[in-house]
Amino acid sequence: MASDSASTFLWGGRFSSGLNDLMMQFNESLSFDKCLCHADIRGSITFARALQKLNIITEDELNQITTGLKKVGEEWDNGTIVINPKSDEDIHTINERRLGEIIGTQVAGKLHTGRSRNEQVSVDMRLWARSQLEDISSTLKEALKVFTAKAKVTLPVLMPGYTHLQRAQPVRFSHWLLSHATFILGDLQRLSGVQERVASCPLGVGALAGNPFGIDRDFMAKDLGFPSAHPNSLAAVADRDFVVDILQWASLLMVHLSRLSEDLILFSTAEFGFVQVADAYSTGSSLMPQKKNPDSLELIRGKAGRVMGQSSGFLSSLKSLPTSYNKDLQESVEPLVDCLKTVSDCVKITTGVVATLDIRPEKMKAALTADMLATDVADYLVLKGVPFRETHHMAGSVVRKAEEQSCSISELSLDHLKEITPLFEADIKDVFDFERSVEKRTSKGGTSKACVLEQIDFIEAFAPSSHIQNYSNAVKHQQGINGFTEGLRVYDFASYAFDATWGNLLNPLTCGATLCVPSEAERKDGLAGSLQRLRPNLVQLTPSTASILTLVGSVGELLLERTIRRP
The missing domain is CATH 1.10.40.30 (Fumarase/aspartase (C-terminal domain))
Structure with missing residues (x-):
């Protein structure tokens, strides 16, 4: 059965009859993309500002649109917004419909000038994902603080270390715990790279070919907090690489949480008895009164498969798509939304489990042979x-x-x-003597007390990395790896602003090196003048500039492969 008319849809003018009822349900995405409501509103306000700069809308109309969109946002927050299933197929249509009802369609209808939902959904997803990833980053840092705090209070506790699930050598429980924290730290570090790749703004590219009104895309990118505008309109509407990056990053994080969960599930059994999961993170049996099941950990282990399935499944959706936007890309929203919620919940649950974990030192000691x-x-x-x-x-x-x-x-x-x-x-x-044995393991990363304390310091230096001083401490821990030393003059060059990272800038500075950056004119016209002027002795290039390696020379001295750093 078909609906009466297609005129209620944004695209309905071309059609003489309505959609099949099942097709309406099949086509809609509002059921899972409504979480993008505030990102969609934010992107629309920025787009309206750009339209006003072009005098396509007046200052008064901009104020009306901004006020109306904020009112729509309030309705989402307080739960009073009403969905019309006959017209609201996605988050963009419901927000636009509601805006028209609040301020009138004459003004609201101007908002979509030169704009396509193809670009709109991409910017919404990036804005939403960026916010979620920032929250997850903070959650991971909190998890690391809990891990290191638990490691400190359990420092004297010895346990069997295992290979092949067979008892191998004695280690400190804190050393075992920090092994998992180290994996999570790696996830936190990789997350920064994922966040950078999310931060490319597609707003203003139209359906595929660009905007016909000369809209200022750089202004919109800056207004939305993106470092740059996406460089190609065709690629921008089709680009879901950032979703793949997120899903694959999340898959590896979930692998690490699952492995920790597996260890704790084993260690909490009566056969081991090393730990006991708190009641707050356990459940019981409806039949067997004595049971205390570590369901929190088992669910994390199970949800790891769910996230990995989303990653492989979405890659399969992308593999045969022709250039530009296709409706298949709607399938990027649901796995992204579900994945990030799952990951956030799993990290928080893991943190709670570790924080409240009951450690049984006597059981671990008894297992040492x-x-x-x-x-x-x-x-x-x-x-x-x-x-x-x-x-x-x-x-x-x-x-x-x-x-x-x-x-x-x-x-x-x-x-x-x-x-x-x-x-x-x-x-x-x-x-x-078990204590003597572990204290002999004094090489970096070992299980001796001094080594474990050093590992705690290393992780703690990264955990509160929102502060420059803590970032500096973390960099100095790796100074030998970075190769930056006091007095070094580091020449930093990127083809595009989005290619450079905060790490490129801060790593040399925190180690006492001088950062040399070419001017905008030098960047466009050639490097020779800036190299002569700045006289660097190390060049740091981003991947997009690898092709110019043969052109780089400094004051008569060739900059060799060993003196060129590619992040």
């Missing part, structure tokens, strides 16, 4: 001058001897040990 010190026995013999490959074999013989004697390796007599090699002395008994 002397055979886990077999490597320490091999190391003991290494210090006697024996090659490790031989000591490994000897330590294996110690384990076998203990099995033959039905005792632990620490209970073997010195006589038994000397049967394997006369190099064993009475001080071998000192090796069978």
Whole structure:
């Protein structure tokens, strides 16, 4: 069955009859894109400002449109907006319809001058995603603070470390916890790159070919807080690479949260008993009264598959699309919205689980067995001058001897040990000390107390990175990797403003280097003059400038591959 008329739709003038009822439901996206309501309103206000600059609307009309759109936003907030299923197929149409009802269609009808929903949905998604990613970034930083706080209070606690799910060597519980925090820190660092790629403004590109009124796209990008306008109108309306970036980034984050969840699920079983998940994050059984299930962690583990499915599924939707906008791209909104909500919830739940986790040190201590010190026995013999490959074999013989004697390796007599090699002395008994074993692991990233404290400092330097000082501390932790030193003159060049990152600018400065930036004229007309003027000794290029490497030289000295940094 078809609706009576197509005239209620924005595109209805071309059609003589209405949509099939099922097609109306099939076509609509308002059920899942209404979360873009405020992003859509913000983009429309900016577009109206740009129209006023062109004198397409008057100052008074701009004020009416702005006031009306803010009123629409208030209706979304207080839940009074009424959806008309016969006309409101998406967030753009309901906002435009409601604006017309508030200020009149004569003025409201001017807002869409030269604008297409193709560009509108893209800018809405980018604005919304940018806000969500900022919130998730803050949530990840809070999670890292909880991890490091828990690591500090559990520093004395030792536990078995595992490989292949078999007991391997003793480690600190805090070291295990920080291993997961390190993965999350990596997710936080990667997020900044994703945020940069979201920040390209498509507003003003029209349906595909550009805007016919000479609208100021740079003004609109700046007004919306984007560093730049998207460089190609055809690409802009079709570009959902930022959605792919977000979904793939989220997939890896969820892998890390899932692996942590799996560890905690195992460790909370009666067979391990290392930890207990708080009641606030557990549920029970409708049949078995004794059950306490770690459902929070199991759901995170399950939702990881959901997010990864959204990533692979959307990539499949993109793979065969022809140039420019196609309706298939509507399928980008739902996975993006669901994914970011899922990720945000999972990070918050993980943070709560770790913050309230009941640690059982006595259970972990009871799980430590002397055979886990077999490597320490091999190391003991290494210090006697024996090659490790031989000591490994000897330590294996110690384990076998203990099995033959039905005792632990620490209970073997010195006589038994000397049967394997006369190099064993009475001080071998000192090796069978778990605290001593972990304190021997003093290399960077190890499980000794000093190393764990260093790891805590490293993570804490990144967690509150909204402050420049903390950013500086984090950079200095990696100074050897960055290669920036005091007195270095770093020449920074990007083809486009959106190609450069805050890291490109702040990393050299926080290490005491001088940042050399060409002027706008030098950037456009050639680098030779600025290189002569600034006299840099290191060039930092963004990927888009890789093609000019052969042109770069400095004051008679060739800048070699080793002196050129590509972020």
